[in-house]
Amino acid sequence: MSRVLIIDDNYDMLSMLTMILERQGKHEVIACSNGQEGLDAAFKAPPDVALVDVMMPGMSGYDVVKRLRADPRTERIGVIILTARGQAVDREAALAAGADDHMTKPANVEELLKRIDALLNRDKVKAANVMTLPVLSVKGGVGVTTLVINLANVLQQIAPTVLLDLAPTIGQCAFGLGMRPEKHWGHYLENRNTPVASLVQKHPTGLQALFAPPLPGQYGWPNVDAVTAIFTQLAAAARFIVVDMPPLLDPTAQAVLSQAQRILLVSGDDALAIQVTRATLQALQEWKERLLVIRNAVAPGPRPPAEAIQKALRVPLAADIAYDPAQVAVAAKGLPLAAVQPKTPLVLGVKRIAQLLLAR
Numbered sequence: 001m002s003r004v005l006i007i008d009d010n011y012d013m014l015s016m017l018t019m020i021l022e023r024q025g026k027h028e029v030i031a032c033s034n035g036q037e038g039l040d041a042a043f044k045a046p047p048d049v050a051l052v053d054v055m056m057p058g059m060s061g062y063d064v065v066k067r068l069r070a071d072p073r074t075e076r077i078g079v080i081i082l083t084a085r086g087q088a089v090d091r092e093a094a095l096a097a098g099a100d101d102h103m104t105k106p107a108n109v110e111e112l113l114k115r116i117d118a119l120l121n122r123d124k125v126k127a128a129n130v131m132t133l134p135v136l137s138v139k140g141g142v143g144v145t146t147l148v149i150n151l152a153n154v155l156q157q158i159a160p161t162v163l164l165d166l167a168p169t170i171g172q173c174a175f176g177l178g179m180r181p182e183k184h185w186g187h188y189l190e191n192r193n194t195p196v197a198s199l200v201q202k203h204p205t206g207l208q209a210l211f212a213p214p215l216p217g218q219y220g221w222p223n224v225d226a227v228t229a230i231f232t233q234l235a236a237a238a239r240f241i242v243v244d245m246p247p248l249l250d251p252t253a254q255a256v257l258s259q260a261q262r263i264l265l266v267s268g269d270d271a272l273a274i275q276v277t278r279a280t281l282q283a284l285q286e287w288k289e290r291l292l293v294i295r296n297a298v299a300p301g302p303r304p305p306a307e308a309i310q311k312a313l314r315v316p317l318a319a320d321i322a323y324d325p326a327q328v329a330v331a332a333k334g335l336p337l338a339a340v341q342p343k344t345p346l347v348l349g350v351k352r353i354a355q356l357l358l359a360r
């Protein structure tokens with residue numbers, strides 16, 4: 001049984017939600033009609049998920065969520081803000097207050113139950129002791145896929161690792177590993193009863209990979225619910241999940257980032273790349289403790305010193321990877337460089353990242 005706390009000053013709403021959840025037979029419901037009562041109940045016995053209304057007399061739902069997040073007993077619980085206010089700014093306000101999700105009233109019951117399950121599954125992924133490691137650049141073309149392939153290869157030497165290709169650009173990970181994406185997450189979107197494990201392909205090095213569909217747009221894009229289910233299923237088979245992220249921060253990408261232990265943000269060093277990285281750092285502010293910023297060079301030639309980049313970005317570089325001619329030689333062969341040349345600049349940089357990940 002999971003514990004679900006509902007805080008809403010509208011009595012009808014409160015009893016309806018309680019009934020819907022209890023009818024499922026897998027939730028124990030604690031119903032509270034104001035913010036203070038809800039907080040008292042939450043601190044006394046932390047729920048797994050809280051559904052919080054916004055406009056209530058006394059304390060607003062936003063304040064309730066902030067107080068839940070500020071207390072070590074409840075900082076990690078799943079929180080959904082349920083409100084009559086459905087504008088984009090309202091969603092932003094809910095997320096800014098610390099909610100995991102936001103839904104507009106009247107809520108579609110099926111959708112609400114799904115989102116509660118998604119939050120509960122997220123906790124299962126955490127409990128499974130899996131390290132989710134998204135690698136991201138909003139600009140693109142800075143070596144994300146290359147780092148994902150090599151990091152996954154290095155981590156696989158330590159413990160079972162899955163590479164998940166969530167980049168929308170036609171199967172670059174499969175290409176980089178010299179494999180054909182015959183099975184991919186598109187098949188799961190097509191039929192949600194397909195076990196995700198049956199779509200995972202194995203590389204000769206032992207690395208497991210869940211590839212992206214080979215044709216863009218053919219299967220659509222996983223929503224929060226689908227991507228959460230994919231992670232929950234992958235977590236059963238791996239200690240590390242290294243993710244080639246799309247160059248965007250939509251709700252799906254945010255769902256991945258929200259459950260990640262570390263987020264690897266990759267930057268180039270031309271003026272535009274720096275600007276994009278700075279903007280991304282700002283957008284990822286809420287997860288700044290988890291961020292590792294990496295500079296990578298995809299072209300030869302002189303480049304600014306690391307100090308200048310750190311100053312421009314106002315964060316230290318976790319790794320600074322030079323242009324590696326050996327990468328160019330293996331790129332078309334479908335081999336991770338780390339599997340063939342253990343001591344070139346790219347591989348040494350990736351090993352340093354792996355050490356940082358394991359040290360913390």
Ligand SMILES: Nc1ncnc2c1ncn2[C@@H]1O[C@H](COP(=O)(O)OP(=O)(O)OP(=O)(O)O)[C@@H](O)[C@H]1O
Binds near residue numbers: 321
């Ligand atoms: N350190 C490096 N040294 C030399 N070449 C590199 C290095 N890192 C990446 N490359 C090369 O740069 C090119 C772009 O890299 P990659 O495809 O990994 O970037 P990406 O960020 O995933 O791009 P996209 O946004 O298109 O997905 C590739 O040809 C790759 O082999």
Ligand SMILES: [Mg+2]
Binds near residue numbers: 144146169172
């Ligand atoms: Mg890529």
